[in-house]
Amino acid sequence: MNESLLDKRLPDLIASTREHCPASWIAINTNGDALSDTLLARLFDAGLNSLDVNAYDSPAQHAEHVALAS
Numbered sequence: 001m002n003e004s005l006l007d008k009r010l011p012d013l014i015a016s017t018r019e020h021c022p023a024s025w026i027a028i029n030t031n032g033d034a035l036s037d038t039l040l041a042r043l044f045d046a047g048l049n050s051l052d053v054n055a056y057d058s059p060a061q062h063a064e065h066v067a068l069a070s
Contacts, residue, residue, distance in 0.1 A: 018047030
């Protein structure tokens with residue numbers, strides 16, 4: 001277990017997985033600390049199906065993560 005968004009290769013790994021397993025369901029769990037609008041778009045553009053954000057720090061951080069999904 002580690003924070004998946006800290007791996008700078010993640011969008012490329014997702015794209016490779018999508019290329020080799022086009023029918024696969026690709027999901028990531030994250031604490032969201034490294035999440036940004038740009039990274040979010042790159043992940044889904046690469047072929048990500050689902051991103052679950054577990055934001056436990058504060059109600060304000062939770063609101064920021066919800067706004068990213070909107």
